[in-house]
Amino acid sequence: MVLKRTNVYADDEDLALIKEAAARIGVSEAELIREGIHRIALARRVWDKPFVEDGETFDLGGPVTREAVRDAVSDGFSEREARNRGHAA
Incomplete structure (x- = not known):
């Protein structure tokens, strides 16, 4: 994975939470920020076609x-x- 540098503005409270979480689980703050960016990018992704078509079912x-x-x-x-x-x- 190629990483690209960018600037992001964040609230002091959010940064403090990130710092605390990173220390607790033993990863860098940057890693948590990258994970957050990735998760929100996936959550907001729009697909060209629906995952499930009308009337389609899954056998569980x-x-x-x-x-x-x-x-x-x-x-x-x-x-x-x-x-x-x-x-x-």
């Missing part, structure tokens, strides 16, 4: 229960928390 292998959804969300949350603390889940 049978009925999805409330418990299965709860477990998946709980597992995902736990993995994210571990990543945020700088530990692989």
Whole structure:
């Protein structure tokens, strides 16, 4: 990946949060800023064609229960928390 330098203006409070998070998880502040830029760029991306067409469905292998959804969300949350603390889940 080729990096290009740019200037960004940010609030002091946001910069303090970035500094704190970077120290907590052991990465550079620049790395967190690059990750934030990447995430917002992907979140705002517009695709030429829809991901799912009208009437298209996905086979999830049978009925999805409330418990299965709860477990998946709980597992995902736990993995994210571990990543945020700088530990692989």
